[in-house]
Each structure stands twice: as C-alpha cells, then as structure tokens.
Amino acid sequence: MGSTDPPADGPSLERLSGVFRVYEARRDGDRLVYYGEPRVPRERLLEAAWPLFREHGYEVQLTTETGEYVLVAEPADNSIDGIPWTNVVLFVLTVISTLYAGAAWYHIDAVADPLAVLRAWPFAAAVLGVLLTHELGHYVMTRYHGVDATLPYFIPMPSLIGTMGAVIRMKGQMPDREALFDIGVAGPLAGLVATVVVTAIGLSLRPEEVPMRMVNSPNTIQVEFGYPPLLELIAWIVGEPTSYGPGKAVNPVVIGGWVGMFITFLNLIPVGQLDGGHIVRAMLGEQQERVAALVPVALFGLAAYVFYVENVSNASVLWVFWGLLATYVAYVGPANPIDEEGLDPARKAVGVLTFVLGVLCFTPVPIEIIA
Template sequence: MESVDSAEAPPVEALQSVFHLYETRRDGDRVFYYGESLVPERMLVREVWPAFRRAGYEVEVTSTASGNEDVVVARPVSDGIDGVPWKNVGLLFATIVSTMFVGALTWYYIPFSDIVANPLVVLRAWPFTAAILGVLATHELGHYLVGRYHGVDISLPYLIPFVFPFGTLGAIIQMRGQMPDRKALFDIGVAGPLAGLVATVVVTAVGLSLPPMTIPQWAVQGSGEVIVFNNPPLLDIIATLLGRPTEYADPSVTVHPVIIGGWVGMFFTVLNLLPVGQLDGGHIVRAMVGEAQERVAAVVPLALFGLAGYLHYVLDYSINESVGLWAFWGLLSTVIAFKGPADPVDESPIGPTRMVLGVVTFALGALCFLLVPIEVMTI
C-alpha cells in the first residue's frame, strides 16, 4: 500500500463536509481514505456515494484495526464480465449432467443398469434438463440484466448441481456492489420472479401439449409407495385453459416430464418470494416498506413452523409429506433473516406503480403456493 496525493485520488472533494481526512493510500485499484467521520456511517455513504459513483467507484466505510481511525474504501465498479467465468461454466456443465442423469433415472424410467452400460442414454432426458434449467436460468438472468441496467455489480448465475428429485438445488447470483436506491432494489428483486414465471408458464404449456408417458411395467410393479408432486393452482389454471389433463385414470400413464420444469419454477417462486433476507421477497418488501421489512421477516419463520405443526398435528401428515419441508425452510429463513436484505443508499420511496407491481408479484406467487406440495401415496 502506497501513499498518494489526495488531489490525485477519486473525488476527494466529496468527503470535505463529512470526513476529516488525514491520509490517502492506494492498494492496487483500491483507494483508502484515513481520517475521522463527522457524521454517522450511513449518512457518510449517502453523501459521498453519488460523486464516487460518477467517477466509477463504489465506497464503503470501515475502521482501522485499532479503531482509532475511520477508513473510506473506494474500489472501481465492475463494468461487466472479466474473462471467461469458469466457475459459472463449470457449474452449468455439472448441472446439465446431474439433471440429465436424474431425469433419465427418475422421470424417464431408464434403468440404472442401462445407464451404466451406455451413459449416452441419459441424452433422452434433454427435454427435462432444458425445462428445468430454462426456468432457473431465466429467473436469474432477469436479476442479472436488470442489475446491470442499474449499474449494480452483480454476478452471472451460479447453477447448483444436486441429486434426486430434480438434479439441482436451483441457482443463485451475487450482488457485490452497493444498491443505489430502493427503486433499483425493487427492480432487481422483482425481475427474477416475473421473468421466471413467464418461463414457467411457457414450459408448463409445452409440457402439457406433449404426449403423456407410459411408465414401464417393472416400475409400476416394483413400487409400493410413490412421491406425488401436487399441482399448484397456477398449473391447474394453465391446464384448464389448454384443455389438457394433468393426471390419468391408468396408473401406468403419466404426464410428460417437461411439466416438472414448470412445477419446479412455481415451487422455487414461492420459496424465493419469502420476504426475508437476501431472497427476492426480502428485497421487494425492503424496497416497498423500508426498514419495516425486518418486522415482516421476523414473522416468516414462525409462519413456516406453524405450517409444519398444522400439517403434522392437525392434518396428520408425516415428516416426509411437506412437514419436514416447511420445518426446514422455517429454520433456513431464520438464518437468512439475520443477514437482512441489501440496504440502498437512497431511501426515497419507490412510487405507486412499483408498489402495485409488488402486490401483483406476490399475488402471482400465491398462485404457486401449496400447503402440501409433496406427499407420499401407496399404489
């Protein structure tokens, strides 16, 4: 780290009224301003952020190890993808493989022995993989494109490979930069669910239009219990509009696996719209109601634990029939809530148009909600 003339640093004049500057140092592309803040931290950031952002820098406030000095850290804003994003590409490839394998084994009823004998047989499950990844990638790219539009340093999607039942745990992005204002926070938060729902409706419609599948006799005879993925209201609405069935009287006939992509899109929409922490719902509600979002988030874990208890003790569902699902998300939402959503620099209200859009987004999410999304049935 080297000392530099403050006159040569990014817009130091923006600090003059709120920060008593002692020394300026540079470490690579970051600039450190040592001194004493004359106002609270959030006010300091709010005052200096516009000038630094115009100069192409993000700012954050910290302190020295001894705590004797305040430090304003300025770092260049990322202007896009730097080189090949190998981690994103690697996870994408791994998720394609995992969803094809799980799709072939679980949803296309290809025996494991056949896959071992000829691994290329999993390519038969490519429509399932395309449906699942199409929904998830569209959701995350909605966040990414709107984030870039607002100039926020945001990563490309990271897809997460997994095993049964879908071959993936979903996808995430990282918002590494500061949030300019509540409008940007709202737009980025709402873009994912809305884009994902459009893709979900398309995938569901395509899946319903495809011919049903016949379950092999060995799979029917060898099953005592099956896991049933119940239809969210939105799926039934799409099926009714298209005049297509979602189940058949013959137990050996089932809907095309592409429909599972639509089911996943709806289920993940519900989870993402939980109004806690860094989930989409947390960002949207933070933008809509400001810091009152923390009170909303505090209720969410209690509601989820309440759902689990109601299913188990009142409706007599087992731990495997959505009870464990809601209990797990009650625990996870408790952890997520501690971090909280992104704090925008500018706390100006988002306006009535965005407020209405937020209400509409949660209403669409409600059409994807099921009290019992998964249950075990004997056949």
C-alpha cells in the same frame, strides 16, 4: 501519516468535507483509501459519498482499521474478464445431474445405458430454462442499475430434479430502493413467464407411459406432486388433465414447470436477501424487519399443519428446514440501499401483483413420497 492530497482519480476533499474530515488519503494498489472522521451518521455519509466515488468509477464502503474510520473505494467493474470457468463448470455439472434426474421420470435405466440419459433432454431443458430465465432477470437489472454482480452459479444436486437451483452474487452497493426493487422483482417475474410457457408445453405433450412392472412392484416408491393453483389454471386454459390413471403420468416437462413455480414461491418468501425480502425492503423500508420476524413463525406453523392435519411427514420436514433457513436469513438481514427514498405507486403495484402470483404458486404439500 500519509498525504492529505487525494489520488488524482478520486473525489476532492472539498466535496467530502461536509460529511467526512479526511486527514490521510492514498492509493493502495487499485484501491483508494481515505482515513478520517465522519461528521454525519453512517447512512448519511454513504448516501453523500457513494455518488461522488461512482463518478470516478469506484464503489466505496465505510470500514474501520485499527480503530480508525476509513473510506475504502474499489474499482466498479461490471465487465466479464475472460471465461467464467466456475460458472461454466457448474452449469455443465447441473446439465448432467438434471439429465440423470430426468432419466428416472422417463423410466430410463441410466446404469445399463448411460448415454440413454440424453433422451431426458426435454426435462433438463425445462428445469434449466426456468432457472436460467429467473437468474438472468436479476442479472439484467443489476447491469441496468450499475450494480456489480456475478453471472449465475448453478448448483448441481443428485435429487428428484437434479439441482438446488441457481444464484447470482451481488458484490456492489445497492444505490437506492428502486434498484433494490427492480433487481428483486425481475427474477420471479421473468422466471414465471418461462414457467407458464414450459408448463403449457408440457401439458400439451403426450403423457409418459409407466411400465406395468413398476406399477405392480411392491418396491416402487411413489412420488406425488402437489399442483399449485397456477398450474391447475394453466391446465384448465389449455384443456389438458393434470393426472391420469394407472400406467400413465404427466409428461416430465410439466415437472419442469412445477419446479419453476415452487422455486418462485420459495424465492418470494419476504425475508432477508431472498427476492421477497428485497421487494418488501424496497416497498416498506426498515419496516421489513417486522415482516421478516413473522416469517419463520409462519413456516413452522405450516410445518405443524402439514404434519398433524395433512399427515404428510416429508413435506413437514421441508417446511421446518425452510423455517430454520428463514430464521438465519432474517438474522443476517436484508440488503440496505444507500438512498432510502420511497418507491413510486407503479412499482408498489407491481410488487403486490408479484406476491399475488407467488401465492398462486403455493401448495402446502409440494411433494409427497409414498414408499
């Protein structure tokens, strides 16, 4: 049995005594370890202990070791130590993959002239700019609320847009529902601002000329994007069309704006630890689970509608995939804040507005591939 004297840089036993009876306290490397017995339920224990450890610069979690309850505190360090090579390498790979994806939209033969893909930089800049702005919105709020989080990880993917998006990983405890809301809502709102700008710029650029050999070829695969109401609204405001006759297509930068809207809608699905799940968890508390239980049902229903009514099989597969993913995410559950005090009316209003904007980014058939 170790000492009952706490480490010098940890909270005193007296301050913990009301919620956790400590019978051993020691330092384990850079961690502080307190063995003991909870005197209150887990939620109340963390609500009381978390700010005490944060005063000393630690993140604390309650766990068990060999049947014993243990408060394990690790240094809360939000600083970036050295060059984040994983983030840098993934970003560079995503730049390359989006350039190659953009080459198809600019009708560039990347096999014959690999360096010609650099001409697709407006498309790559549009897609990456929207994604980066979205993730930086989250990251800035994690820094503001003192939540430990990584820099964005971009995900390269050979596809029509060259990426599967980007994510940040939150490693620290969520202090309260205000922090959960701010972090969750900042990404979609920041990303939407970038999306609107990118879309307006793309619509103002000249349309892309489609070579007639491709228009007339029986082997050409036609890709049709379903434009959500927000994109149509922006086009109406700037006075530009969203479709052209044979031989012309919207400038590929517009596709970057479409990507931003599609990703915004997907992230706002109110389940688990998606942005929408964070927002609803912060607004409704534990009642969020009732909403999350309905989400997979709605997505499977949407898949059936698209398949049987719209008669678009590839879009139906897309919604089935997201229905399965939502089922898993709902099972994993949302991020749970330590302090469950409710939100102020202003934040609730922002939350409702965010979901309204998310609906404007929705279209039942986002993309249709016609062979």
